[in-house]
Amino acid sequence: MEQRKSRWLSVLLAMLFMTAAWIPASVQGAGEDQTVYVIPVEQTVEQGMAAFLERSVEEAEEADADRIIFELDTPGGAVDAAGEIASIIDGTSVPTTAYVTEQAMSAGAFLALSADEIAMAPETEMGAAQVIDGSGNAASDKAQSAWVSNMVNAAESNDRDPVYAEAMADPGVDLPDYRAGEGELLTLTASEAASDEVGYAEYIADxxxxxxxxxxxxxxxxEEADISAAEQLARWVTSPYVIPILLSVGMIGLILEVFSPGFGIFGGIGLASLGLFFFGHMIAGFAGFEGLLLFGVGLILLLIEFFVPGFGIFGILGIGAVVGSLFMSSFSVSVMAISVVLAAVAAIIAAVVMVVGFGKRGPMKKLVLQDTFSSKEGYVSNEGRTDLLGKEGTALTPLHPTGAVDIDGEKIDVVSDGRYLDRGDAVQVVRVEGTRVVVKPYSNKERRES
Structure with missing residues (x-):
């Protein structure tokens, strides 16, 4: 009898042990031995954010995280970047939750819909996701239709009623119970999103x-994913609004350096701006060393062209290499095309201002070396060609501003008075400063009057 009791007791204990082992972790201890990765999605949605999120999600996957929580606080941003980020969220094997801590508007709403679950803090909002162009106007019908389709697909892929996602992107959808009448985009509050009718938010959490x-x-x-200083810089540098500024500052700095003596602050600022462009795009994963190498080759070719008289093959190849390196390092052809045009216009304006202000009064005069060491002051390194003063000649090469002219059958190295002259133009020597011979344009009309 005692043996039988002992046997039943052993069986009972074994069953209890197996039952305890079968009980899910949620009952044994909430979250025990589990890992959650928290990834912030803050500020404007742009390409630099995509690179950060991709790295963070990869880290969570490598760590065998049990869940990823994306903490959203964004007013929206670029559609192409939002699409890339949504693919990252949708493509991970780790269960995902989008937690709206402040707002998830426009592209932010699309990212929230791409997660497996949505949580919202009280008094937060999500929605208003219509596509607008760079001028703040509604995008084309084609772009708008594609975006509405993306919103609907994101909702359907996670078993959500697509009509509310469509109303967030299309003002033509009428949902009067949620203030989305004709011409008004839907924006859901936390309580509305969590209601049984809408069913978009699984949790409302303080x-x-x-x-x-x-x-x-x-x-x-x-585990909290922190954006590094380099990634923060990359997010700023890759902004479509910052790119044209960097390129403009870079080109203007180099233009001013050409007209300034030695290598100084303008050249440093120009190279620093262009360096920031390439550094940020390399960190974001858009540019490689081949783009930076091509840019360096372009600069070298332009320097060769500057010191070799005439605008020829080196200048053309140099400009092509520089522009090509910029497009090679960009995430968007259209953004780069606009940025290059704006930078080129700014550089041309700077060049014109420098040419007009060369040797003149005003602040431009301070940018150009004006000090001269004349023979009257005892500065004589070589015999001056004062015999050339007032003589006329013909440009043998373009003068921009240096080149060669023919004076009485003798080839003379000269510099113009600040104006660019073409080959064959008539010139007259106006100053001789040691071995430096300065000429100005000399028209046929001036010859006749003299």
């Missing part, structure tokens, strides 16, 4: 800890 508790992950280890 804080991250509250959310984790509701998800039975209260005891889970939390």
């Amino acid at each position: 804080s991250r800890d509250d959310l984790l508790s509701q998800m039975n992950l209260g005891d889970a280890a939390v």
Whole structure:
């Protein structure tokens, strides 16, 4: 009898042990031995953010995270960047939750819809996701239709009613119960999104800890993804609004350096701006060393062209290499095309201002070396060609501003008085400063009058 009791007791203990082992972690201890990765999605959605999120998601996958929580606080941003980020969220094997901490508007709403679950803090909003162009106007019908389709697909892929996602992107969808009448985009509050009718938000949580508790992950280890200083810089540099500024500052700096003595602050500023462009795009994953190498080759070719009289093959190849390197390092052909045009216009304006102000009064005069060491002051390194003063000649090469002219059958190296002259133009020597011979244009009309 005692043996039988002992046997039944052993069987009972074994069954209890197996039952305890079968009980899910949510019952044994909320989130015990689990890991949650928290990735911030803040400020404007742009290409630099995509690179950061891709790295962070890869880290979560390599760490075998049990869940990724994307904390959203964004007013929206670029459509192409939003599409890339949504693919990253949708493509990960780790379960995902989008937690709206402040707002998820426009592209931010699209990112929220791409997650497996949505949580919202009280008094937050999500929606208003119509596509607009760079001028702030509604995009073309084709672009708008594609965006509405993306919003609907994101909702359907996670078993959400697509009509609300469509109303967020299309003002023609009428949902009067949610203030989305004709011509008005839908924006859902936290309570509306969590209602049984809409069913977009699974949780309303006051804080991250509250959310984790509701998800039975209260005891889970939390890993926060921090954006590095380099990635923060990359996000700023790759902004479509910053790119044309960097390129313009870079080109203007180099233009001013050409007209300034030695290598100084303008050249440094120009190279620093262009260096920031390439550094940011390399960190974001858009540019490689081949783009930077091509840019360096272009600069070398332009320097050769500057010191070799005449605008020829080196100048053409140099400009082509520089422009090609910019497009090679860009994430968008259209953004780069606009940026290059704006930078070129700014550089041309700077060049014209420098040419007009060369040797004149005013602030431009301070940018150009004006000091001369004349023979009257005892500065004589070689015999001066004062015999050339007033003589006329013909340009043998273009003068921009240096080149060669023919005076009485003798080839003389000269510099113009600041104006660019073409080959064959008539010139007259106006100053001789040591071995430096300065000429100006000399028209046939001036010859007749003299």
